[in-house]
Amino acid sequence: MNTELRLHGKINNEIEYFATAAGCRTAHHHFFQMVDQNLRFFAPGSELILSPTGLRQTGTGGTFCEYMFGVDQPVSDLSKGGIFNRLMLLGARYNQDGQLEISAQNHTEQSYEDVFLQGHAVDNYFFFVNGLTDATHRSRQEQILRYLGKTLKRISNLNRQDDSQLAESLLAQLPEQCTVYLIRLSDINHRHFQQEFQTLYYKDRSISNNTHTALKDLADNLGLDPYQRERIRIDVMYRHRDNYRIIDDYKKVLIECYQQGDINRQQHARLTRLKTLALRNEIPAALLTALDDKLKAEVSSIIHEPEYTAITRDILHDLLLRKGISRRDMIQLLFAKQHARRNHDHSFEKLLLETGQLFDEQIREGAPLSLLEDFSYIITFFDRYDSTSTNISQIAFMESYRPTEELLRSLLNSRQEFSKLVKGLFDKLFFEDIIINRYLGRFGRQKLLCLKKGLEEIAAGVSTIKRLTAELKIIDNEEKLYNVVLSHAKDHIRTRYSRYNTRVEQNELCNELNDELLVRGIVGKPLNPELFHTVIHDIKKEALYLRQLLPEIIANNNVDLRNDFLVNSGLDHFYIEELEREYFTLNRLEPEHLQRLRSGAL
DSSP: OOEEEEEEEESSSSEEEEEEEEESSSGGGOOEEEETTEEEEEETTEEEEEOSSEEEEESSOEEEEEOOTTSOOOHHHHTSTTOOEEEEETTEEEOTTSOEEEOSOOEEEEEHHHHHHHSOSSEEEEEEEEOOOOSSHHHHHHHHHHHHHHHHHHOTTGGGSOHHHHHHHHHTTSOTTOEEEEEEEEEHHHHHHHHHHHHHHHHHTSOOHHHHHHHHHHHHHHTOOHHHHHHHHHHHHHHSHHHHHHHHHHHHHHHHHHHHTSOOHHHHHHHHHHHHHHHHTTOOHHHHHHHHHHHOOOOOOOOOOOHHHHHHHHHHHHHHTTOOOOHHHHHHHHHHHHHHHHTTOHHHHHHHHHHHHHHHHHHHTTOOTHHHHHHHHHHHHHHHHHHHHHHHHHHHHOTTOOOOHHHHHHHHHHHHHHHHHSTTHHHHHHTHHHHTOTTOOHHHHHHHHHHHHHHHHHHTTSSOHHHHHHHHHHHHHHHHHHHHHHHHHHHHHHHHOOOOSSHHHHHHHHHHHHHHHHHTTSOSSOOOHHHHHHHHHHHHHHHHIIIIIHHHHHHHTOHHHHHHHHHHSOOOHHHHHHHHHHHHHHTTOOHHHHHHHHHTOO
16 A cells, blocks of 8 residues: 655745655654754655755765756757656766766755756656666666656646656666655745746736736745746747647657758748748747757758748648648748748749649539638738738828728728737738838828828727828828929029028028918918928938038048938938939939949948
């Protein structure tokens, strides 16, 4: 009949212990004692002593814990599926050939800081076994490895296991006369932070700025080391169901590559696809990098094609194998489509055409119609992407372009369809990319931000299509008025030798323009002083560039100076390039020189 004894307490304010002794003999009912401030767990030939600052272990057994970021994982473990835990036996080490060797050394000492830094940040197990009959330490450790090694390394969700059940399962694999002693050490502060972070992250699978600040304050109050805090954060994110699948798939592909010694095009496409997906899901890059460093073989031969094309080819190949199209696949295809459109890559469309023809052949040969349905699902989203991208680009880059209520309603419907795939996808596909476009002017930026905000408010039920149409019309009118005032102000300065350096001179010029534009019916009311001074400020920056900076840029091939002006002037990129073209034409300079300057620009 098996018996079990358990002991629980705190070693200090930060470290908690859970000790279990299980076996079929009664001798283990004396398995611990207090000596001064030390707690000693013991059996014949083995002991574990816990002091307020560290531990000392002697005899059989060793330690084990779940693998997490920061725990060194040998290639032999990484390259096998189903290994979740690190097992360290006293005296056991890997040699240079990656082979496990067990020496006669049967003693170790560690501080608690090292225990939770080199092992798991929250829970670490120590164990020893009594009742093994072999005479030497090395042979007893080899027995433990033979009886328990596979189990200890392959127990999933180790830190969720009940210690009593864990001890019982280990005891069942040992000879009948054995007793197993299991001591779990837990860092109280690390566990508190882990639980709090997991609660907040699992709620929306994201951490807001306010929540991030609160978690940082909690970590500071608990005295957590920044590295340990990062380890816990990464581990929690990794163990989320959706994230774990991505990383596990990535690891499986790497294992295939490691075993065959190279990476073929198909595997490269899958790895690229999973990396992209990990990035979109905000999975810490350190997790994939750690796997790469251990397993990724040298690439011997990969057909060089854009990564987005490789990802698309991989997904379509899976579709041909009747795996269907998942929401995750569709999101990746849309980002691939975005890259292809940005690069004007017509081979992407050719790939789709060839795939469609192949699917038609497969259906004629007896493949299920679901194959055509899945492909049609992809093409429908791509068509919606093309029309949406075109419409938003027209709003952003075309002067005097006024979207109709019908067009805005179409954009709203597209936003809803893309949002069904994942929240925020519409903004990432159509706003985040274009908002950083260097050719986006100030009014185009205003229109984009207005459109983005307006669609959000309409979707939330706090605004209307009519109101958004009116707001975009106001910005369009402001753009037209700015261009009119700029054109007439420059013409006025050029033909009438007007000065505009002092405030008095600027007011005089403003009055002259007011009179001229009102009399000619170009404007219906006096100019807004703020608009006028914006125009004058831009004219000054234009003059500075043409008279001082551009000659220096041309003479010294100073691309950095040109880039600095492009970034900081606030003038539209298209407008500056037009000024440069006029300058080169007027001064009869070589157009090739201008092209060389632009090729080195941002």
